[in-house]
Amino acid sequence: MATTVQPQTGTKPAASLSNEEILRYSRHLIMPEVGMDGQLKLKNAKVLLIGTGGLGAPLGLYLAAAGVGKLGLVDFDVVDFTNLQRQVTFGTSDVGKSKSEAARARLANLNPDIQIQSFETQLTSANALELFKDFDIIVDGTDNFPTRYLVNDACILLKKPNVYGSIFRFEGQATVFGMPDGPCYRCLYPEPPPPGLVPSCAEGGVLGVLPGIVGSIQAMETIKLILGRGDNLVGRLLLFDALGMKFRELKLRKNPNCPVCGTHPTITKLIDYYEFCGVRGEEAPGPTVQVPEITPRELKARLDRGDDLFILDVREPHEYQICNLKGHLLPLGELTRRVHELDSSREIVAHCRSGKRSAEAVDFLRKAGFRKILNLKGGILAWSDEVDPSVPKY
Amino acid sequence: MPVKVMIPSPLRPYAGKRDSAEFSARTVGEALGHLTAEFGDLRKHLFTEDGKLRSFVNVYVNDEDIRYLAKENTPTKDGDTISIIPSIAGGCI
Numbered sequence: 001m002a003t004t005v006q007p008q009t010g011t012k013p014a015a016s017l018s019n020e021e022i023l024r025y026s027r028h029l030i031m032p033e034v035g036m037d038g039q040l041k042l043k044n045a046k047v048l049l050i051g052t053g054g055l056g057a058p059l060g061l062y063l064a065a066a067g068v069g070k071l072g073l074v075d076f077d078v079v080d081f082t083n084l085q086r087q088v089t090f091g092t093s094d095v096g097k098s099k100s101e102a103a104r105a106r107l108a109n110l111n112p113d114i115q116i117q118s119f120e121t122q123l124t125s126a127n128a129l130e131l132f133k134d135f136d137i138i139v140d141g142t143d144n145f146p147t148r149y150l151v152n153d154a155c156i157l158l159k160k161p162n163v164y165g166s167i168f169r170f171e172g173q174a175t176v177f178g179m180p181d182g183p184c185y186r187c188l189y190p191e192p193p194p195p196g197l198v199p200s201c202a203e204g205g206v207l208g209v210l211p212g213i214v215g216s217i218q219a220m221e222t223i224k225l226i227l228g229r230g231d232n233l234v235g236r237l238l239l240f241d242a243l244g245m246k247f248r249e250l251k252l253r254k255n256p257n258c259p260v261c262g263t264h265p266t267i268t269k270l271i272d273y274y275e276f277c278g279v280r281g282e283e284a285p286g287p288t289v290q291v292p293e294i295t296p297r298e299l300k301a302r303l304d305r306g307d308d309l310f311i312l313d314v315r316e317p318h319e320y321q322i323c324n325l326k327g328h329l330l331p332l333g334e335l336t337r338r339v340h341e342l343d344s345s346r347e348i349v350a351h352c353r354s355g356k357r358s359a360e361a362v363d364f365l366r367k368a369g370f371r372k373i374l375n376l377k378g379g380i381l382a383w384s385d386e387v388d389p390s391v392p393k394y
Numbered sequence: 395m396p397v398k399v400m401i402p403s404p405l406r407p408y409a410g411k412r413d414s415a416e417f418s419a420r421t422v423g424e425a426l427g428h429l430t431a432e433f434g435d436l437r438k439h440l441f442t443e444d445g446k447l448r449s450f451v452n453v454y455v456n457d458e459d460i461r462y463l464a465k466e467n468t469p470t471k472d473g474d475t476i477s478i479i480p481s482i483a484g485g486c487i
Contacts (some may be wrong), residue, residue, distance in 0.1 A: 145481070
């Protein structure tokens with residue numbers, strides 16, 4: 001059954017479209033499913049996008065193009081060169097600029113008739129309720145567990161729909177949480193996985209088109225909620241497998257014992273989501289385990305001196321193809337099985353991309369009895385910065 | 395025709411890069427037991443140290459969540475599909 005989301009906030013709703021707007025939205029207006037009524041609903045709707053990255057790109061573009069009257073864009077990040085592969089709101093000239101502001105400028109150019117507000121801030125328990133209260137629908141396009149639980153809880157507390165989408169490598173999930181009688185994110189996943197168990201996009205990679213598809217599904221669900229048309233994804237988890245090009249759906253149920261949306265909620269205000277997810281603030285850069293290290297400059301000096309060093313590269317074969325230090329390739333995941341390939345009497349320098357995986361490798365090898373082993377501090381990225389800029393960074 | 399267990403991509407590195415595996419099993423618990431016996435590295439991703447299914451891993455028989463059926467004792471029949479759906483957070487900001 002279709003559910004309409006009534007605008008809850010703001011001033012007097014717009015009752016008509018200008019001639020220019022009628023021309024712009026003509027392909028909507030001639031559809032009976034949208035028509036003038038629907039287009040006015042879109043014009044009076046207020047949608048807040050959390051994240052303007054991979055999922056936020058198609059979301060922002062399509063919702064602005066469709067004429068959603070007020071769009072809020074929350075993002076504290078700046079545009080990075082590696083974002084351009086999938087975050088199609090941004091151009092090369094936006095690199096280094098604030099994402100929320102660059103997205104605002106792009107969307108304002110796409111549709112000058114709508115109101116776009118950028119919030120260059122990190123969504124926190126302190127500001128979420130205040131930010132959300134002026135919007136009818138919240139769309140979750142974030143990339144981390146603490147923010148997902150925060151968005152969910154804030155939506156439940158304020159009784160606002162939460163249009164959810166999530167991606168990993170070739171797979172995506174989408175649904176609508178936070179509707180009356182519908183489940184919430186905590187009904188689906190009461191707890192997040194411990195940090196480090198599930199790789200992030202930066203570690204796992206993502207095919208650039210995937211967020212485009214999942215974000216477009218979120219945009220479609222948002223528009224259907226505004227129009228009150230069709231069957232939305234409430235109570236259904238849509239799974240998309242891009243490699244197999246298959247869509248499946250699973251039933252989602254409202255958990256009567258859910259700590260936030262159940263019959264006897266125990267979470268009645270926003271909590272510390274970093275603590276809840278076992279992350280203390282920003283993830284600490286560098287290795288997670290303490291191991292003996294060598295800096296790129298020290299390594300270069302020792303190699304130039306002709307020291308007998310065995311370079312161990314613990315990255316994956318496809319990374320070795322991007323760039324390498326002519327080391328012996330032995331991926332971290334295969335280390336336990338292939339440890340016999342290494343000679344513990346030789347001095348070994350292990351490296352990876354950033355120094356994190358190789359720290360784990362050094363830690364493992366030390367426990368396995370290797371004594372002369374060092375971790376290349378900062379990995380191949382630091383080598384490129386400090387020793388040889390001709391080595392590409394990725 | 396046995397039961398098919400779908401392995402999601404975050405867990406494939408621990409399952410010999412396979413996307414699914416088939417076992418003869420009468421319950422979900424039995425099928426997951428076969429799966430983790432074949433791919434030992436999967437065990438810690440699916441189960442806690444005391445052998446309980448982890449709370450951030452959801453398991454479905456066809457399109458039904460086993461938490462609302464008989465959990466790991468949920469019976470399976472030939473041709474059923476068991477899906478393991480771990481939480482993913484990616485949006486790539």
